Amino acid sequence: EGTKNKRQWTIDDFEIGKHLGSGKFGKVYLAREKQTHFVVVLKFMKKKQLTECRLEKQLRREIDIQSHLKHPNILRLYGYFWDDLRIYLILEYAPEGDVFSELRRCYRFNESKAANYISQVIQGFIYLHSQGVIHRDLKPENLLNSCGSIKIADFGWSIHSNSKRKTLCGTLEYLPPEMVRNEEYDFRVDYWAIGVLTYEFLAGDTPFESLSKPELYKRIDATDFQFPIFFSNEAQDFIRRLLKRSPSERMTLEMALRHPWILRNICDDG
Numbered sequence: 243e244g245t246k247n248k249r250q251w252t253i254d255d256f257e258i259g260k261h262l263g264s265g266k267f268g269k270v271y272l273a274r275e276k277q278t279h280f281v282v283v284l285k286f287m288k289k290k291q292l293t294e295c296r297l298e299k300q301l302r303r304e305i306d307i308q309s310h311l312k313h314p315n316i317l318r319l320y321g322y323f324w325d326d327l328r329i330y331l332i333l334e335y336a337p338e339g340d341v342f343s344e345l346r347r348c349y350r351f352n353e354s355k356a357a358n359y360i361s362q363v364i365q366g367f368i369y370l371h372s373q374g375v376i377h378r379d380l381k382p383e384n385l386l387n388s389c390g391s392i393k394i395a396d397f398g399w400s401i402h403s404n405s406k407r408k409t410l411c412g413t414l415e416y417l418p419p420e421m422v423r424n425e426e427y428d429f430r431v432d433y434w435a436i437g438v439l440t441y442e443f444l445a446g447d448t449p450f451e452s453l454s455k456p457e458l459y460k461r462i463d464a465t466d467f468q469f470p471i472f473f474s475n476e477a478q479d480f481i482r483r484l485l486k487r488s489p490s491e492r493m494t495l496e497m498a499l500r501h502p503w504i505l506r507n508i509c510d511d512g
C-alpha cells in the first residue's frame with residue numbers, strides 16, 4: 243500500500259520556549275507543537291558543524307536506532323527534520339531535568355532512592371541490549387527524571403545544561419578496564435558503568451576519582467576503590483559484583499535486578 247504520509251515537520255510548527263541547555267553540537271529548547279499543544283524538547287544542531295566532524299552519518303544511524311526505541315526508561319526520540327541550516331531532533335521532555343543536577347543538589351542519594359533509580363536504569367539497559375544497542379555512555383548527566391521515571395537520554399555529544407562536572411575527566415571515570423586498555427569491548431561495559439553509577443549515587447563521588455588521567459586509568463585497571471563506611475553490606479556486595487575487572491565475571495543485569503540490595507529497597511508502591 244502507499245507509504246505512510248509522514249508529514250515533514252518544520253520549525254514553524256512549533257512555539258519555542260525556554261533554553262534548556264547547550265553544548266558543542268546543539269542547543270536544546272522547550273517547545274510546543276502549535277496544533278496539539280504537545281510539549282517537546284527541540285534540539286537544534288548546525289549542519290555545518292556536523293558535516294565538519296563527519297557526524298551526519300553517525301547522527302542518521304543514531305536517529306534510525308533511537309526513533310524505534312520505545313521503553314519507559316528510554317527518552318523518546320519522536321522524530322527529526324532539517325532545513326538548509328540545521329538539523330532538529332524532536333525529543334520527549336523530562337520535566338524534572340537531569341539526574342546529575344539532582345545528585346549535586348542533595349550531594350548523595352539515600353539507599354532506597356539510589357536503588358529505585360538504579361533498578362529503572364537496569365530495566366532501560368535490558369531493553370537496549372535486547373535491541374542490540376550498547377554503550378550508551380552512561381553517566382548521571384545522561385539520565386533525565388520525568389516525574390520519578392528515569393529516562394536514559396543518549397546525549398550523543400553531551401549538550402548539557404550548565405550542570406558541568408567539575409573533575410577534569412568527567413566522562414572517563416565511567417570507563418571499564420577493557421576500554422582503558424583499548425581492548426575490544428561488548429555490552430558488559432554497561433554492567434561496569436552501572437556499578438560506577440551506583441557508587442556515585444551513594445557516595446556523591448565516583449569510585450576511581452583521580453587528579454590525573456594516568457592515575458585514573460591505573461586505578462580503573464587495578465579496580466582500586468574503597469567504600470565509605472556508611473555503605474550497607476548489600477550495597478557493597480551489589481557494586482563489587484559489577485566492578486569486576488573481567489567482563490565475564492560481572493553480574494548480569496537480570497541478576498542485578500534480583501540482588502538483595504535492589505529487592506530490599508524497592509518500595510512496594512511500585
Ligand SMILES: COc1ccc(C(=O)Nc2ccccc2)cc1NC(=O)CCSc1ncnc(N)c1Br
Nearest residue numbers: 262283301304317319334335336339395396397398
Ligand atoms: C533520545 O535523546 C537523544 C537522542 C539523540 C541525541 C543526540 O544529540 N544524538 C546525536 C547528536 C549528534 C551526533 C550524533 C548523535 C540527544 C538526545 N537527548 C538529548 O539531547 C537530551 C536533551 S536535554 C533534555 N531533554 C529532555 N528533557 C530535558 N529536561 C532535557 Br535538559
